[in-house]
Amino acid sequence: MKQARSSAIGYPRIGEKREWKKALERYWKKDTTEQELVEELTALRHKDWKKQKEAGLDLIPVGDFSYYDHVLDTSIMFGIIPERFQDTEPTSLETYFNIARGTESAVASSMTKWFNTNYHYIVPEIEKDTKPVLLENRPLRYYKEAKEQLGIDGKPVLLGPVTYLKLAKGFDKQPFEQVLQALVPLYIQVLQELAAEGAAWVQIDEPILVTDLSEEDLRFVQSVYDTISKEVSGIKLLLQTYFEAVEAYDSVIQLPVDGIGLDFVDDNGQTLSQLAEHGFPNDKVLAAGVINGRNIWRNDWKHTWQITDAVRKIVPEDRLILQPSTSLLHVPVTTESETKLASDLKQVLAFTDQKLEETVLLTKGVNQGKAIILPEVEKHSRNWRSFANSEGRSNENVQQEVKRWKDKHPSRASEFSNRKKVQEEKFALPLLPTTTIGSLPQTTEIRKARANFRKGAWSEETYDAFVKERTAEWIANQEEVGLDVLVHGEFERNDMVEYFGEKLNGFAFTEYAWVQSYGSRCVKPPIIFGDVSLPAPMTVKESAYAQSLTNKPVKGMLTGPITILNWSFVREDIPFAEVTEQIALALQKEIRALEDAGIGMIQVDEPALREGLPLKSNKQATYLDQSVRAFLLATAAAADETQIHTHMCYSEFGRIIATIDKLDADVISIETARSHGELIEAFETFAYDKGIGLGVYDIHSPRIPSVEEMEQSIRRALKVLDPRQFWINPDCGLKTRGIKETLASLHHMQQAAQNIREQQKTTIHQ
Known part of the structure; x- marks a missing residue:
């Protein structure tokens, strides 16, 4: 038979x-x-x-x-x-x-x-x-x-x-x-x-x-x-x-x-x-x-x-x-x-x-x-x-906090137009401000240092001193390039989700549970097995140290709730939306801690927002509404003078541009270099009034783009975007790139920005 x-x-x-x-x-x-x-x-x-x-x-x-x-x-x-x-x-x-x-x-x-x-x-x-x-x-x-x-x-x-x-x-x-x-x-x-x-x-x-x-x-x-x-x-x-x-x-x-x-x-x-x-x-x-x-x-x-x-x-x-x-x-x-x-x-x-x-x-x-x-x-x-009865699976306090927010609608205290005025006075940035997305080159030396710390070969003091040295080195590098808004470089982070999961309750981590993301790049998603909560600040020490080295603003760097969810293996015994809100409430506390430490710009990355979108159109509105709610739950308590940034990548955003607007982030950066500016078309029909950076060069390729090439990308964007709202940045983090190519590309990017500024003959405050 x-x-x-x-x-x-x-x-x-x-x-x-x-x-x-x-x-x-x-x-x-x-x-x-x-x-x-x-x-x-x-x-x-x-x-x-x-x-x-x-x-x-x-x-x-x-x-x-x-x-x-x-x-x-x-x-x-x-x-x-x-x-x-x-x-x-x-x-x-x-x-x-x-x-x-x-x-x-x-x-x-x-x-x-x-x-x-x-x-x-x-x-x-x-x-x-x-x-x-x-x-x-x-x-x-x-x-x-x-x-x-x-x-x-x-x-x-x-x-x-x-x-x-x-x-x-x-x-x-x-x-x-x-x-x-x-x-x-x-x-x-x-x-x-x-x-x-x-x-x-x-x-x-x-x-x-x-x-x-x-x-x-x-x-x-x-x-x-x-x-x-x-x-x-x-x-x-x-x-x-x-x-x-x-x-x-x-x-x-x-x-x-x-x-x-x-x-x-x-x-x-x-x-x-x-x-x-x-x-x-x-x-x-x-x-x-x-x-x-x-x-x-x-x-x-x-x-x-x-x-x-x-x-x-x-x-x-x-x-x-x-x-x-x-x-x-x-x-x-x-x-x-x-x-x-x-x-x-x-x-x-x-x-x-x-x-x-x-x-x-x-x-x-x-x-x-x-x-x-x-x-x-x-x-x-x-x-x-x-x-089900194991340690860390259930937390009554977390469950009650989620319930308390059930019928509330999180939102920033003031409209964007009011926040914009406060932030312009505070930061006094030039026209077309330049920045990077977050991570800076992680060399073999950095990976070895992290491995030594994980294996116990290095003490926490030795490792912290090493991270501080790299941070100081790259704050100086960014200032030498002339960037307007700096980042601390994320040298202490192995992965933008795993790092946060290791500091949050409710996550577990593996040694070899890798999956392919793109090309040879593999990721090791954490496992969300229990209720998520924040036991102590996660990023304040590194961000505050970096800010102490410069008079320019340094962005605090967080991964958003939707991305943490979409880039993790998630428990299936409660709705995904509930898991997302638990993460968002933990991030809300982290943002308050960063503000208390004097960090005035905080980036909450959501590169995976689009990838979680259901394939069928009749299921998409619910997901997008839940995504907006989670982002606002994390960020809405920020003060008016705190500039909330977000970053998204590898996504066809034309169909969800209205959702992006609802996130109410003060500045958004979107990866566009590899799509040759196709995203810009979305802004030809949608009146987006917030700050925006469309990546001017592709960090996934080892090539160093010319100044002229980046100027061309900027000019195309400025055909549909007001120069007063436009930011200039690479299209993604620089973690996987080499030091020499990174510095060369950033110098070209800064020169392109200066050239376009001269052509615009204006400043933000005129």
Whole structure:
């Protein structure tokens, strides 16, 4: 009798201890050769495939591995390479990394959030002369590698054509439909070659199907898969979705494919309702994403079994694949490496390898009977009861404080126009004030110092003295450059969320729970496991010391409540909005402490505000209202003379500009350098009256932009923004950049500001 099968949508690339990141960065520094890089990453890829095989997965994904980003892989595969990068061999690693990272003469391609995650993809660019061509069948290469070298008959994975082009930009150069029609024959060729090689299944990712699609979009989808189904035989096509319930369920399930992957976790129950109401075709396999692929908690077996049982009543086992809800790219690799977590907490955590074990066990339960999983159900209940009573899980004072704010509407004491006058008198800044976003270069020396302190090799006094030296050095550097508003540099911080979590109650931290953010950059999200509170000031010591070294204002630097939430693994037993308000109230106390210490400008960063936005428009207003409330809860108690700044990055802000205005921050800086000023268009139609800095150069690329290049960015912004409200800054923090390139770029930025000031022939106070 045919049975249900187990699979995964994708596996993390980075290795258990970030071996992938380290290999890439050695290569970029020219410490290793290309051949050595290829060998290292091949060994890592093989290790990952073997682990999935040993876990017992029936269908192992191959082709989800990448040297940087799977969307960029797709661009290279189909020859969609920007003209400015076409002077090198198209499939070379040189071209590949140049597109992602830029060169001295060519700006890197844009980078933005992958749907509503903290992963970033390289945005494909469609140009007037773009003509897709199949340069390399990457899924085929990985399929053959797994089969020939490891005996694994894998499931090739590739990004679908509609999603790929929906993530691209440049359709003012060529119509969307025209490029899509040129791309489909190449997908057909890829699939035909996979079929010829003997691949049984191929996974085609079309997560765009869970977003709000137009009728025209749905016609494109129908046309693409009608064409593919007519031309491709001998291989089964699994159309994979994730991150939400699909829109137009009736249409999607009738597409001419052999299987459809649906998300039963991040759908608020909608997928199961659709399945119950509309059924599922008898000629298709359902790949049911029932294990949470985005959070790190052990599976709730009772809940998952209820969903799986309901699915089985509609789709029989022989047409069922059980899997995590998304690619496991978004969770760490394994809990096995964690040696310092409290046992009560560790026993309720599941990272990638544990989620694969859960997937395989669930599949056995479906095939062999529920009795197989009963021991796990009982173990789960015992562990969660123990964890619920563990230290730090519950704080009555925090819960009562949240309740006291329930019916209140936080807001600043005065309107912005009044605050602006008070702040102008206090700070007396020049026209087009210059500043940076917050972090300054964290050298190997700084990272070693922090590691020595963490390991106990350095005393707190030694470490504090070191941080003070770096802070003083960079206050002097900023003054020498001529910046108007300074930062302390954040040398004491390893990560903009982890640092705060370590000082707040309710957070736990791991040793190796890394996930990829962009390129080789990995982050280690903290775990919010209990009620959040502030036991003591977090940032006052460093900020006050920096301010004591200069007469210029130094910004206090905080991470906002929404970003802390979105960049953490969050408890699921209370609403996310309640967790956010707990964080906001803790930050409210920190802002008061900074004010008491004489800090007059305080930046509350919200770079992750946009990424938490629900994919469906009918759910977005609630999220945005909650985000505004949390920000105001943190900042509204600030005095009129305290200038509240905020910073946002990697986000398409045109649609939420009104929400940004409601935050009521005195100054906002938004990352725009990589999007080549596209955000400026939003201000052509929205009358934004507060201070604003649109990043004038891209810090994610090692290139040093010229003075003229930055002047051009400033001039374009000043076409739609009043120079009296405009600030000049890099587009993001400078933590990952080298000292020499940072100083050179800041000197250019300051010179550009001075040149534009001269051209404006005015000052703020005239």
